[in-house]
Amino acid sequence: MNTTLIGKQAPNFTASAVLNGKDIVQNFTLEQFKGRKYVLLFFYPKDFTFVCPTEIYAFQEKKKDFEYRNVKIIAISTDSEQSHWAWLQIPKEKGGIYGVNYPIVSDINKTISHNYGVLSGDWICNEEGLMKSTGELISYRGLFLIDKEGIVRHLLINDFPLGRNINEAIRMIDALQYYEKSGEVCPANWIKGKKAIQASHSGIIDYFSS
Template identity: 80%
Template sequence: MKNLIGKKAPNFTASAVLNGKEIVQNFTLEQFKESKYVLLFFYPKDFTFVCPTEIYAFQERIKDFEKRNVQIIAVSTDTEQSHLAWLQIPKEKGGIIGVTYPIVSDINKTISYNYGVLSGDLIFCNNNNEEWVANGELIAYRGLFLIDKNSIIRHILINDFPLGRNVDEAVRMIDAIQYYEKSGEVCPANWKKGKKAIKANHSGIVDYFSS
């Protein structure tokens, strides 16, 4: 997997569902450059089990992200029609009705590949038929990327399929990024907004400051 930390986030143009009801064909990541931070998260499949718990968990905290000027974007390798159908089904029946942030279709697998979260492999079999075969499902792992307003990736988390993500940790990392940008002070282990941060002086000794 290529290392994307500190590098420009790969742009994409793809179909997406907006506000839980509208399909658009040319949704881009680049539209948020210089105006918003982006929390981009990948999930494996529509109509599954862990995925809706994560999708709703981000929706339930959407105001916390909005007040931090963060745009949430979800991506899976399902079609935009599949996303839209899932968005019409009530939560108690396994759906994700009520989710308002964009859900992108990566049907060509290129977004997942460019972000290093595509599972499985395509293998060329040099037999009589010279076939390409898939080794494992070509779907996205549970990747999460925090992207700053300059389109630089500042935080990456990638989980295996059975392991759901922690939304509180995503909020904490946004706070850490924004605090560092504002103050120049770095955030130690287990730092939370309102706790002490660190500033290195010219002697190389660190000083602790309360935020």
């Protein structure tokens, strides 16, 4: 059975989130951006950890590059919105993520992570009929590029120790937007400004013979 989200509507959610690094809201939705913006949705395992802040700050440093491309960055973990808020108040040199101002969503019920296929661990029912977890129920490092129609066009899921390349996320956005504008497809290692391929047999021949 094909369970990938590629080419499908991104699962909507309504959840608590911290906006602008300080404001807690209760009804943050993905759907609000449909028809208006692309979304770069990324999951990370835990607040107050080691690899996670390097990624969170790396996305913040490139925030203007994403905004230039009409992309909304949204982060999610299974921590509470209060945990997110507390981490956001702590300076970088003390292990916090102060200064990050894109939305950080709380998936405290694990449902968003489950629906996107990035939740580690599992629930099982033992012989006594009691539910128990196997492994820690937190998010892998999932990344999803969602177009303006709400369709997932790219995804990447890393294990916990493996941080992501933010420039690669930008490259994929450029490739998607170039394809939408020109109808040409983007070959391996394509970057903005380089030659693409016309979506026809002759176009492929022209590309590889050039």
